[in-house]
Amino acid sequence: MAELIVADHVFVNDGEGTVLSPGAVEVADGRILSAGAVTGPRPSGQGVTDLGARVVLPGLVNAHAHTPMSLMRGTAEGHSLLSMEGFLTVLRSREEHLTPDLVPASVAVSCGDMIRHGTTAFADQYFYADEIAPTVERSGLRARIAWGIVELGDDTARARELAAATRFAESLPPGGRVSAWVGPHAYFVDNTPEAMAAELALARRLDAGLHVHFATSGEEEKWCHEHYGRSALEVLRDLGMLDVPTILAHCTTVPVDQLPLLAGTRAAMTVIPSVAMMSGVPAAPVRAALDHGVLVALGSDNVCNNTNTDLFEEMRTLGKLAAFTSRVPDQVTSREILEIATVGGHRALAGGPDDGRLVAGAVADLIAVPVTEIARGPVGAQSLEAALVYGTSGASVTHSMADGAWLMADRAVRTLDLAAAARRQQADYDILSSRMHARGTRETST
Structure with a gap:
């Protein structure tokens, strides 16, 4: 009706x-x-x-999120998760104690946050994606959920993570309100070219997209120049990695002169201005990307690094940060910012041309x-x-x-019991903390 x-x-x-x-x-x-x-x-x-x-x-589109990480909200204060130090100190020290049962409540809390703040669609990337999807389905939000893959050149880890990503992707119907993507954590940093080729083949077979962190520190740029003699975007283009829908999250260090390589591809430069500011990294070159015809979308990243999922705040921050860093008032206009947060996000998620x-x-x-x-x-x-x-x-x-x-x-x-989710999340965090404490005690005693 x-x-x-x-x-x-x-x-x-x-x-x-x-x-x-x-x-x-x-x-x-x-x-x-x-x-x-x-x-x-x-x-x-x-x-x-x-x-x-x-x-x-x-509705607004959050094109880069990690919903389970509300379990660790605020823990990155004083650290940049875009650095290896922050990644290991804040995240890996906790994630090594994370188990699937500690995921659903935090996903519900994150989905509730997004609903309450105007987001109606989002892209997620994390492991235990099979524990994320059922809660997202109940929330009613539109989502593309990618199983996060970290393999670090280890053949066993690569096979294990690709198998998990494949099982998850095949468990959801393609083209639905909630569907599965493939999530290489970071090209050339913790995903080798061998893994990337397999991830691309999987995305093509499933008619899915790729969701990856890119140009957060310049590490992949340096690696590609050392091993290929050309830029990371040139290598991605030549490998066909930009031929499927792809979310390139952050892009704070992407060389401006390389942006034309993204124009006309299926890749979206997804920016998170609050995280750039809180991490002390350069602002993503939004104005230059738009001028070169690059698809730009907006995200919140995780709430360890960014304390909320309010995309209205991200829109406001995008405009102010662009003007501040360029010294050009209204360098990215309000109309363009709304387009980024709506139409740009839907296109990044492989939506229709009029969605948004x-x-x-x-x-x-x-x-x-x-x-x-x-x-x-x-x-x-x-x-x-x-x-x-x-x-x-x-x-x-x-x-x-x-x-x-x-x-x-x-x-x-209407779709989630947020009070119950918050209570369960607190209990989950207490469990996580006790596991960390117990291990710390054992390590100290030895």
């Missing part, structure tokens, strides 16, 4: 700044049937959801924010786009829909 969603303002996100005031969006079977201005009496009655004095806009817009044929993923909670200047003085990027918090989102189903209404998440 079709549902008609009415609101005082509908931000179409069509690249023209179109706002329907009032507007109506008709959805059915997970798709938008139509969107248009209300010109006569305001619709009411059965099948109509009137959101009143709110702005309805497309409120137009006929697009996926029915949308959110609503009260007009009173958008810090906007007088109409005519400030665009709604600028107010959404710079004057809105994800905490103001009251309603969230993904795939045509309401995940949250009046700030109440």
Whole structure:
């Protein structure tokens, strides 16, 4: 049955700044049937959801996340997880004690955070992906979940991780709301060319994508110049690694003169401005990427390194960081930033060309924010786009829909028991801490 969603303002996100005031969006079977201005009496009655004095806009897309890692939220303070020191000290010291039973509650907490802050679709990369998927299914979010692969050139580890990734990928139907991708942790750093070839073959066979950390420190760039005599992107191009949908997360050290190699490929440069700032690394070259025709998406990374999953904050930070580092005001415009966080994200997740817009044929993923909670200047003085990027918090989102189903209404998440998930997460963390303590005690005693 079709549902008609009415609101005082509908931000179409069509690249023209179109706002329907009032507007109506008709959805059915997970798709938008139509969107248009209300010109006569305001619709009411059965099948109509009137959101009143709110702005309805497309849901945001988190194109790089690690949902189980909310179990370790905040533990990276004082460290950069984009460095080997931080990776080993903060993450590996805890992950070596992590077991599958400690994953689902933290996934639920992370999914709840995303729903409450306006995200309707995301890309995940972590091991124990088979423990992630069932909770994501229950959450109602749209997702591409990649089994994270670390093999470090070890033949046994490579075979084990590829087998696990294959089993997981084959367990989910392709093209569904939740589907499986392949997740090399980092090319040339902890995934060798031999593993990369196998990962690419797997992605092609399953019609899936690749989700990888890239250009976080320049390590793979140095390695490729030493072993191939050319840049990492040139090597990836020549190996065919950019011929399937690929999320290249971070890209803080990608050489600007190499960006044209990404234009026209199926790869998305997925940036996380808050993590760049908190880790003390360069800002990703967003303006240059856009100018070269590169697909750009936005992510939150993990909440060890980034304390929240609020993509409104990430949008605001992207704009400010780009202006600050370039010394050019509004170097990336509000319209471009919204495009990155919506359409760019859906394309990074191999969605349709209109997904991320409120137009006929697009996926029915949308959110609503009260007009009173958008810090906007007088109409005519400030665009709604600028107010959404710079004057809105994800905490103001009251309603969230993904795939045509309401995940949250009046700030109440419908699909998950978040209080129970938080209690279980605390118990899981206590277990993890006790395991770390016990091992530390044994090591000290020897």
